[in-house]
Amino acid sequence: MDITWYLVLSAFIFAIGAAGVISRRNPLVVLLCLELMLNAGNLALVAFSRMHGSEAGQVFALIVMVIAACEVVVGLGIIVAMYRNRLPIDIDEMSELRG
Amino acid sequence: MWFEQVLFFVAGIGALGGALGVVLLQNPFYSVLSLVGHLLGLAVLFLLLNAEFLAAAQVVVYAGAVMVLYLFVVAYIGGADVPLRPESGGVAMFGPLFAGAIAVELCIAFIASGLQALDTQGADIARPENADQFGTPGAIGELLLTDFLLPFEAASFLLLVAAVGAVVLARRRRGLEDAPVSTGPTRPRDEPPPAETLEVRV
Numbered sequence: 157m158d159i160t161w162y163l164v165l166s167a168f169i170f171a172i173g174a175a176g177v178i179s180r181r182n183p184l185v186v187l188l189c190l191e192l193m194l195n196a197g198n199l200a201l202v203a204f205s206r207m208h209g210s211e212a213g214q215v216f217a218l219i220v221m222v223i224a225a226c227e228v229v230v231g232l233g234i235i236v237a238m239y240r241n242r243l244p245i246d247i248d249e250m251s252e253l254r255g
Numbered sequence: 256m257w258f259e260q261v262l263f264f265v266a267g268i269g270a271l272g273g274a275l276g277v278v279l280l281q282n283p284f285y286s287v288l289s290l291v292g293h294l295l296g297l298a299v300l301f302l303l304l305n306a307e308f309l310a311a312a313q314v315v316v317y318a319g320a321v322m323v324l325y326l327f328v329v330a331y332i333g334g335a336d337v338p339l340r341p342e343s344g345g346v347a348m349f350g351p352l353f354a355g356a357i358a359v360e361l362c363i364a365f366i367a368s369g370l371q372a373l374d375t376q377g378a379d380i381a382r383p384e385n386a387d388q389f390g391t392p393g394a395i396g397e398l399l400l401t402d403f404l405l406p407f408e409a410a411s412f413l414l415l416v417a418a419v420g421a422v423v424l425a426r427r428r429r430g431l432e433d434a435p436v437s438t439g440p441t442r443p444r445d446e447p448p449p450a451e452t453l454e455v456r457v
């Protein structure tokens with residue numbers, strides 16, 4: 157398969173994730189859609205790494221996975237804190253950082 | 256190669272379907288399960304691109320560990336079947352429009368790009384006999400401990416910071432409990448507590 161196929165697939169996954177981030181209200185689903193966008197970036201990185209025949213892109217993708225895990229942990233911590241404080245689980249209601 | 260093309264389309268359709276399921280399903284629980292399917296499809300694509308270590312890490316770390324974390328939180332919050340308000344109107348209307356614009360733009364950029372190598376199967380990755388093969392754990396590990404040592408250590412430090420931050424964010428704070436725990440005499444919230452009753456709750 158040509159590298160272009162992988163890149164086009166990653167473009168579509170990124171667009172789906174962006175649509176979810178914009179249009180969904182549940183913060184859990186917004187985090188999942190952020191994962192989709194990061195994964196699309198990962199796919200493009202691995203495809204370019206294959207294109208160049210160098211593994212540096214795969215190391216980049218590994219670091220992106222670490223960043224995604226950190227983002228998930230902090231985001232889920234914020235959601236649990238929202239739930240504990242009896243705040244609505246709705247990102248449109250969350251417009252200030254003050255707990 | 257015939258088999259490779261079939262595998263690409265099966266995994267690609269799986270990844271795209273999983274992504275659509277994440278966005279379109281109403282129940283967050285099913286969204287998480289759909290994302291697991293998406294990640295498995297993506298792992299197959301990584302294997303097709305000769306990224307064996309990354310595919311294994313994707314399945315073990317992402318689909319295995321991170322998704323379990325999501326499932327715990329969804330079960331804790333209680334995945335609501337119906338949204339609090341109908342998800343329409345406002346900026347949400349422009350979501351699909353924006354996504355379509357991004358997809359078209361990126362496809363134009365990729366297909367009309369002048370990069371000759373995009374229309375090939377990739378560079379020649381055959382290695383000498385004694386060296387590690389492309390994308391195996393040995394090759395990636397050697398890169399991580401030689402060329403990319405600083406990003407590797409920074410990533411491990413970032414993970415530590417994120418873990419501590421999550422504990423701080425999600426712990427139970429004094430004065431914010433939803434139900435009074437102690438059954439002793441009630442006192443006004445403004446009054447500072449007596450020193451001997453101060454206790455650390457985690």
